[in-house]
Amino acid sequence: MAQNNLARNLAQEEPQTYISTPKRVQTPEIGANQRLGLNAFEKTLIACGSVMLTVLMLVVVSSKISLSDSQHQLQHLDTRITNIHNNNTNLQQQIGELQSSSRLQKIAKENGMSLSNGNIRNVTK
Template sequence: MAQNNLARKLTEQPKPYVSKPEPTSIKRASISKALKLSSFEKLLIVCGSAILTVLMLVVVSSKIALSNSQHELQHLDNRITNVRNSNTNLKQQIGELQSSTRLDKIAHKSGMSLKNANIRNVTK
């Protein structure tokens, strides 16, 4: 048991004396309520506001121009589609009008006949 007490004595160290800190006075800086702007700062604010306004107007006008261009493009696409459909219909009508059965019917009504001796094959 003596050894246990010895170990305790070796590990325990005396606590140093710490004195209480002396109260210090805190100096407070006085803050002025309003800062005055110099003429250069005022000029910067006015110029910055003017530039910002111009940029906003440019963005809005470019959006409007883009919208108008998209509208015109859609209108042109619709016209192209209509013309293509019309061309397809006209090509189909040409094919029907050039069919040999139709031409034979018209020839028989007019009193014409087809003779093989009068047919010539032409090649390029």
């Protein structure tokens, strides 16, 4: 109980200070139902901004479509190049097989021909 009285005594001994707040200047308030109108410059600015935004959106969409089309064409060309390269490799392998000396000697023997080293000529471009 003694502690409760001590706390009350300390609270009563502290000097109370008051801080004065500045007075507010009253301004005319706009009601919730009142709206400010737009002037001609603001209307023109909004219209131009909307037109520019629409044009930029169309440009972005058209560039994305163009990019997609270009990627499709590139993929198609890469596929054609790969097919032609594979075809060339296969043809070079067939040329090598057809030019093999064992095959040529076999065909020569079947047709009654013989190989004479004196009759062989090397031709270069």
